[in-house]
Amino acid sequence: MARAKFKVSVVAPASRMSLEVVDKVLAVAKRRYPESTPEIVFHPQCFASHGHFAGDDDTRAQALIDVANDESFDAVWFARGGYGSCRVAEAVVGRLTAAARRKTYVGYSDAGALLAALYKAGFTSVAHGPVAQDVLRDGGDAAVGRALAWMVERAPEALEPTVNGARKTAAFNITILSQLLGTPLQPDLAGHVLMLEEVSEAMYRIDRALFHITSNADIRKVAGIMLGRCSDITPNDPDFGMNEEEVARYWCRKSGIPWLGRADIGHDADNKIVPFGFPSALVT
Amino acid sequence: MARAKFKVSVVAPASRMSLEVVDKVLAVAKRRYPESTPEIVFHPQCFASHGHFAGDDDTRAQALIDVANDESFDAVWFARGGYGSCRVAEAVVGRLTAAARRKTYVGYSDAGALLAALYKAGFTSVAHGPVAQDVLRDGGDAAVGRALAWMVERAPEALEPTVNGARKTAAFNITILSQLLGTPLQPDLAGHVLMLEEVSEAMYRIDRALFHITSNADIRKVAGIMLGRCSDITPNDPDFGMNEEEVARYWCRKSGIPWLGRADIGHDADNKIVPFGFPSALVT
Numbered sequence: 001m002a003r004a005k006f007k008v009s010v011v012a013p014a015s016r017m018s019l020e021v022v023d024k025v026l027a028v029a030k031r032r033y034p035e036s037t038p039e040i041v042f043h044p045q046c047f048a049s050h051g052h053f054a055g056d057d058d059t060r061a062q063a064l065i066d067v068a069n070d071e072s073f074d075a076v077w078f079a080r081g082g083y084g085s086c087r088v089a090e091a092v093v094g095r096l097t098a099a100a101r102r103k104t105y106v107g108y109s110d111a112g113a114l115l116a117a118l119y120k121a122g123f124t125s126v127a128h129g130p131v132a133q134d135v136l137r138d139g140g141d142a143a144v145g146r147a148l149a150w151m152v153e154r155a156p157e158a159l160e161p162t163v164n165g166a167r168k169t170a171a172f173n174i175t176i177l178s179q180l181l182g183t184p185l186q187p188d189l190a191g192h193v194l195m196l197e198e199v200s201e202a203m204y205r206i207d208r209a210l211f212h213i214t215s216n217a218d219i220r221k222v223a224g225i226m227l228g229r230c231s232d233i234t235p236n237d238p239d240f241g242m243n244e245e246e247v248a249r250y251w252c253r254k255s256g257i258p259w260l261g262r263a264d265i266g267h268d269a270d271n272k273i274v275p276f277g278f279p280s281a282l283v284t
Numbered sequence: 285m286a287r288a289k290f291k292v293s294v295v296a297p298a299s300r301m302s303l304e305v306v307d308k309v310l311a312v313a314k315r316r317y318p319e320s321t322p323e324i325v326f327h328p329q330c331f332a333s334h335g336h337f338a339g340d341d342d343t344r345a346q347a348l349i350d351v352a353n354d355e356s357f358d359a360v361w362f363a364r365g366g367y368g369s370c371r372v373a374e375a376v377v378g379r380l381t382a383a384a385r386r387k388t389y390v391g392y393s394d395a396g397a398l399l400a401a402l403y404k405a406g407f408t409s410v411a412h413g414p415v416a417q418d419v420l421r422d423g424g425d426a427a428v429g430r431a432l433a434w435m436v437e438r439a440p441e442a443l444e445p446t447v448n449g450a451r452k453t454a455a456f457n458i459t460i461l462s463q464l465l466g467t468p469l470q471p472d473l474a475g476h477v478l479m480l481e482e483v484s485e486a487m488y489r490i491d492r493a494l495f496h497i498t499s500n501a502d503i504r505k506v507a508g509i510m511l512g513r514c515s516d517i518t519p520n521d522p523d524f525g526m527n528e529e530e531v532a533r534y535w536c537r538k539s540g541i542p543w544l545g546r547a548d549i550g551h552d553a554d555n556k557i558v559p560f561g562f563p564s565a566l567v568t
Contacts, residue, residue, distance in 0.1 A: 049524065049528060050525065051523060051524050051525015052487070052488050052491075052520065052522060052523075052524045052525055053525075057313065083488040083491070083492060086492060086495045086496075086499075087491075087495065088536075090499075159349060171286065178462075178496075179492050179493065179495065179496045180464065180496075181465060181466040181496075182465040182466030182470070182496075182499075182500045182501075182502075183495075183499035183500060184499060184501075185499070186466070203336070204336050204367040207336075207367075207371075208367060208370060208463050211370045211371065211467075212370075212462075212463045212464075212465075212466075212467060215370075215466075215467035215468060215469070216466045216467060217468075218466075224544075225384070236336060238333075238335065238336060239335060239336075239337045240335050241334065241335015241336060241337075242335060
């Protein structure tokens with residue numbers, strides 16, 4: 001059930017958000033919750049520009065710190081992926097307060113660096129799920145509605161279908177998780193079902209990143225790996241000879257990590273919610 | 285000075301070598317050493333094909349093990365990069381004998397996974413330098429001649445100019461080193477001058493990989509980082525706003541790793557030799 005005046009802040013710790021996202025997201029929120037519409041506040045930093053990024057590192061970090069530590073917000077929703085979260089994650093998490101710990105955080109792709117850092121710091125309501133910019137996808141209203149449904153009302157139907165509270169879960173873009181391994185941002189995923197997805201990478205890169213991930217001693221403590229969708233795989237010359245599932249199965253077999261099948265996540269409008277740890281709505 | 289009957293074996297632990305490489309490399313060897321021409325033996329596995337790779341994992345691993353453990357060879361020269369070394373490196377190194385330890389190994393790019401594994405296993409003559417396939421580059425004769433000059437006669441002029449025996453060195457492709465971090469292949473580079481080069485990556489990927497590398501606690505023990513050439517940088521949308529040297533300086537500053545300037549290595553014909561550890565010819 002939606003709470004009155006649920007407040008979501010949108011910030012962009014990586015790339016700049018498109019301006020057209022605002023009206024579309026607000027329209028989805030209004031349609032989904034006509035009576036108690038959540039208030040969605042887009043931080044001006046979402047539209048800042050500094051080379052590749054939505055503002056320089058200090059600007060992006062400060063915006064995220066400000067909204068996370070602001071008691072009036074219930075959730076922090078990442079505007080989009082792109083690139084840049086790893087540049088600010090460690091500094092941001094070190095400056096968050098108790099108010100920040102009470103919030104829900106939702107995002108994926110590049111935002112995985114922040115999900116990892118927050119989860120590692122003991123935050124209990126961190127989830128892999130659609131970003132605001134997903135509203136621009138075909139079917140993007142459903143993606144954004146799903147993120148809101150999780151943030152606002154912990155709607156069980158927003159969850160990846162295998163998430164049932166029996167086991168801890170976590171989800172990452174393959175390349176992003178790879179780039180966190182061996183850094184202070186690598187979270188403890190022992191006992192977790194680890195769901196992985198990818199977009200716009202060649203097959204040999206997916207294979208190499210899965211070598212990297214499954215060769216990590218701490219990652220080998222996961223309960224198992226589920227593979228989400230790998231979309232827009234770029235050409236491999238010559239043909240790689242294995243598809244993404246064969247590659248994932250190969251590395252699971254080689255590393256001794258249980259292969260647990262496919263997950264309903266990916267860089268698309270069907271991307272479901274995967275809480276980090278136990279889904280609090282189901283276990284409380 | 286060239287030894288009589290110096291024997292080099294060429295194997296391809298990653299991608300398939302082009303057939304035309306053979307005659308060109310043999311011609312370079314003959315021109316450079318008309319009297320005591322080193323014998324260069326191309327293992328048939330160089331031309332095998334299995335999807336992306338020069339033969340399946342077992343075929344590539346066995347070829348490398350066979351020539352490394354063969355007393356009659358003085359050096360193992362990697363045919364080329366591409367992708368695939370990480371799939372066999374750990375298994376190969378576990379099966380090498382004392383004969384393998386006496387050999388010189390030269391390669392770069394994807395072969396960095398093997399250089400790392402060999403160096404970690406205590407091999408003392410491992411070097412980052414041109415592969416056989418480099419003969420196909422413009423000016424490739426010089427690259428191949430340089431690799432031979434190092435393998436056959438430890439020619440000091442083959443070395444990257446700052447390598448002087450005063451400090452340990454190591455060199456890697458940025459992406460390849462990134463993909464080894466936190467795996468059993470990550471070598472101890474404490475006290476080393478770490479030289480890094482890149483090819484065909486977008487600026488945001490170079491930045492992300494340098495975040496990854498410089499955020500690793502063990503990598504932070506290096507004596508410093510030198511940046512080789514980053515060639516064929518693919519388009520970044522939007523423009524990244526920093527070039528490769530600015531990015532490398534940024535991450536050095538942020539991580540506390542000393543920035544030591546530019547290195548004369550790269551995916552090109554000018555790629556110089558960088559021994560792993562101390563250059564034995566200079567310290568013995």
